[in-house]
Amino acid sequence: MTLRLYDTSARQIRDFTPLTEGCVSIYLCGATVQAAPHIGHIRSGLNFDIMRRWFTHRGYDVTFVRNVTDIDDKIITKSAEQGRPWWAIGYANERAFNDGYEALGCLPPTYEPRATGHIPEMTAMMAALIDSGHAYASEGNVYFDVRSYDRYLALSNQDLDHLLQPSAEGETGKRDPRDFAMWKAAKPGEPQWDTPWGPGRPGWHLECSAMAHKYLGPAFDIHGGGVDLVFPHHENEIAQSAAYGDDFATYWLHNAWVTMSGEKMSKSLGNSVLVSEMVKQWRPIVLRYYLGTPHYRSTIEYSEDALREAETAFARIEGFIHRAVERTGPVEPAAEVPAAFAEAMDEDFGVPQALAVVHTTVRHGNAALTADDKDTATTALADLRAMLGVLGLDPLDPHWHGAGHESGEQLHGVVDSLVRLVLDQRQAARARKDYATADAIRDELSRAGLVIEDTPQGPRWELGAP
Secondary structure, eight states: OOOEEEETTTTEEEEOOOSSTTEEEEEEEEEETTSOOBHHHHHHHHHHHHHHHHHHHTTOEEEEEEEEEOOSHHHHHHHHHHTSOHHHHHHHHHHHHHHHHHHTTOOOOSBOOBGGGGHHHHHHHHHHHHHTTSEEEETTEEEEOGGGOTTTTTTTTOOGGGOOOOOOTTOOOOSSTTOEEEEEEOOTTSOOBOOTTOSEEEOHHHHHHHHHHHHHOSEEEEEEEEGGGIIIIIHHHHHHHHHHTOOEEEEEEEEOOEEETTEEOOGGGTOOOBHHHHHHHSOHHHHHHHHHSSOTTSOEEOOHHHHHHHHHHHHHHHHHHHHHHHHHOOOOOOSSOOHHHHHHHHBTOOHHHHHHHHHHHHHHHHHHHHTTOHHHHHHHHHHHHHHHHHHTOOTTSGGGGSTTOHHHHHHHHHHHHHHHHHHHHHHHHHHTTOHHHHHHHHHHHHHTTEEEEEETTEEEEEEOOO
């Protein structure tokens, strides 16, 4: 089946045809590092990690670029408020973002360029746009003339005559208030870089056009980001790059928000949930399941109840895997995923439909274990590991047992030791035919949220719904 994607620019699902056969090039707008990430920030990286994994599974060689915006108005404001250098704030928060991506199992990007490392590329692009009449310098600023590009606002489907974009603070000398800044003149005490038009710093939009051109060339397959970036950020990127002469992105993919009480999760609204705190309360693999399994274009309304439901659902998957490994021994992932799973992923990365195949496989595998059908259970385990590998959710993957996950494993070991002591008492009660005590112990464990299963190898436990 042909892989199909919902293209924001076309406002419909399109067949995917790469520019270079066997290769996929992706540019994802990454973090603006003025503060540590909340789960809404991480969702975008996680969604595109799943997309990347699926392209790789389908045999493509993927080049994945995710930028870092390490200078902007908010970082400068934070620097003044905290009395810390702008670069120290940016670097600390960049590390926090990468820690969050790693904790949730996201593969590192092929390239992760910083804006401040690409001032020469931005300067060259501005010079070319000024020479061609698409941009102009004024009072140390450089602006893009939006009326010079006749396709401006095509991505967001807006009308320029009804677009109001007042001048921001410090953006003086515009010919039209809707023109946007490519370069901002330096203010006293602010970080600055030299250009032919005076010292200053890059505008937000210019950096992505320059870095996408450098790392992916004048044309690439997919540009991604949150839906809130369609305007003005992505619209302005297109204008700059197209006016410069680049074909730029063939497909535009946008993930939806994580909301709380119907509002976009945002630090400015005070409703953010920091990743660093969430991984202390929830296992990172459960957080990945929660954030990664809804469709990337659907909004996630955050709640602890929803997270508990995700934890219970994932526990059912883990439970089968652990039982199957006990019966069959280690089993490598299948080379191919089930056809229904592939069909779902090929249709605009339909993870919810693909996840239904995962849970069906778990049910069939459990039935095989109950029937002592080792061959069928082994096949189910191999298929399941292949599917979970695509989703980054295979609990047997070394990532979930490596650095950063020791505390969860240690806690599991402590709980296992305590539960084993109680189960030994239950076994002793059964041995002396004190079934009332044995049943009481099992009921008490059940009330604590543990499911006890008696197997030929002895009793085993797993987390269930509390």
